[in-house]
Amino acid sequence: MNITPLIDVLLVLLIMMILTLPVATHTVAVDLPNGAPRTVPDQKMHRLEIAASGALSLDGAAIAESALPDQLVATMADKDATLTIRADAAARYETFDRVLATVKRAGVTRLGFVGNDQFKQVF
Secondary structure, eight states: OOOHHHHHHEEEEEEEHHHHHHTTTOOOOOOOOSSSSOSSOEEEEEEEEOOSSOEETTEEEEEEETHHHHHHHTTTTTTTTEEEEEOTTTOHHHHHHHHHHHHHHOOOOEEEOGGGGOOOOOO
């Protein structure tokens, strides 16, 4: 029996697995709170919105992605401030991932996601 075609198929499958594995394991680590949610009075809420085109706005004012880290540090200097992120359903995940990594690097510890019901799939 000639096993050369079998070995060729196995090598192709091995190469495909090697190429796709790093993409499937890419993550952005986010520390999420544990336990029941608690209410905090007098919270200053800041909104970061990602439009379908990838444009960003912080508290309703347009902002460039390059200026986002400095602006986040300034707005989150208040210890009672909370940042909420709302992404348009048509926004690219790549943009959302980049913005989330920027938020983490800026040291934001109070973070919430708003409007997630638009991503819910009904089967």
